Amino acid sequence: MRHLDLNGLGEIKLIELLTREIVPYPDNVIRGIGDDAAVLKAEGEDWLLFTTDMLIEDVHFSMAFVKPAQVGAKAMVASVSDIAAMGGRPLHAVVSLGIPLKFSAEVLQGIYSGLRNAAIEYSLNIVGGDTVKSPGKLIINVALIGSVGAGKAVYRSGAKPGDLVFVTGSLGNSAAGLFLYQNPGTRVSTEAGSFLKSAHTEPKARVKLGALLAGTGMVTSMDDISDGLATEIHEICLASGVGCRIRSPLVPQDQRLKEAAAAAKRDPLNWALYGGEDFELVFTVRRDSAAAIKRLLNEEGEKCHLIGEIVQPKAGITMELPQGYFVPLEAKGYDHFKTRND
């Protein structure tokens, strides 16, 4: 029997293969598969958002580094971040847990307290769940309903040539934190180690920032950086039918990331481009709206960084290096079907 090489295939193609969407009742479906969350018409003023995320121990997280409560919270954050990427706010979650029989009650209570704390932090209700035994690893699935004003959802597919590309925050910190956990001999300052490790263990979803950006009506596309900046840019370009040119010196890197990279003899840009789970936002705006967006974010005490621009599709997806020449920006990076941090 022919076997699919899932390692070689990667998640995007597999999803394409499997999830040609089934929508017998299209009237209420504004957007189905292919964005961070589905967008559904409801009876009132708002649209519903609907998303699901499955996290498996030793694929998406290691309990050697991440405490049970942090695992629970990260699972919730991954789904909340999908809602943030649409410009929405989370409302109600249902949580399925596949639990290895060897787990202690303390570990389970830790996981659940993490889910609960994240629910409170993001002002959402946990209204249901399923608990089953897992013959293997811990599995957490969070499905989440959110809402967004009708017509206000921001998709991956609206980027146009000439638009400018921005990201929030700084990138690669979660990947660097994981590296430090995996390589405890790396000599970094306490300050840098603690910052990067907590970026890995306690990431935050940018709900307010996503809603603020969507509310401007000036954001043409948006994605959350769950799988690495390069992957998300590829997703936006694929969905929008455009190319993109980013400038590597503009990709925001925290000083503590650079410190860890120097100690580890790694390229910090690699973490910033391909590290997953920062849960920052990447978005595009029309060139003439950029100043207004930056001003608005400043007023709210938030920051965004210009990293490049959207170009014609035939120009491809490229990165300008400091030396001034261009290289293709590969989509590789964090991919659920590949080894992380390769």
Next chain:
Amino acid sequence: MRHLDLNGLGEIKLIELLTREIVPYPDNVIRGIGDDAAVLKAEGEDWLLFTTDMLIEDVHFSMAFVKPAQVGAKAMVASVSDIAAMGGRPLHAVVSLGIPLKFSAEVLQGIYSGLRNAAIEYSLNIVGGDTVKSPGKLIINVALIGSVGAGKAVYRSGAKPGDLVFVTGSLGNSAAGLFLYQNPGTRVSTEAGSFLKSAHTEPKARVKLGALLAGTGMVTSMDDISDGLATEIHEICLASGVGCRIRSPLVPQDQRLKEAAAAAKRDPLNWALYGGEDFELVFTVRRDSAAAIKRLLNEEGEKCHLIGEIVQPKAGITMELPQGYFVPLEAKGYDHFKTRND
């Protein structure tokens, strides 16, 4: 470190332990954790239902007996059945798949075609998903939104002493079918073998029947029989604060189930009480509504069977045997944390 004996604990207690619900915004939550689906206020005339179910290979199904397309369909049916048990209709699903790397493309396509066929059969949309690699077994999580008329949802908690207890269809067929797969030497007629095996591999959710029953306004409690009749009766009694007395000769058993039980030297009642995944409905009605309900179902070509009555809580949960004496009806039966078919 103290380890939780999940095998001994069982799912109900574990859910209690873990899922004290978190509802910071209770205004829109009619019913949270503790029923087949959460019930949520929406802006229009209907309430939203929200449920999630996780199925794991070799815990909930065996790919040795169940084809990939049947696995996909069963996963969808399990969630649809939760919506049916509330009297609602399914609207939109999101599906997470944890896929072992060794799976072939054909197996994946089979699973997805089963999900798709079930979506069409139950008139719902698949609007999103997540696909991740699983280091162990196949994992399928279906989260489902449904709707029910405001005030029309039927809970587990409304049964009152004096109410009569009914079930739809006949019970135990799925468990008997699994037995036949596991014991291929059992000598039964082709007709019985085929009927029971397909009850196991291709179960149906009772959406129309659930909505019909809820629509009467006369059903005081309802549950779907996913984990075995005895377990579901315990859930209703626990949620309603009542006892129950069922009469064993009234528990409906198909002639083909009896034939297989005779061939297997098993008690068919055991399958009917403790076999899971029949996805029939168990419900209670006030004594004075029973005739009207039976008439209505007859008019629709559907059948239900009186199996007992709700009693005072202090009378406990008992079963009257043909000999006329009463025994406690144990909740045991299909339990995700116990061995199936014990």
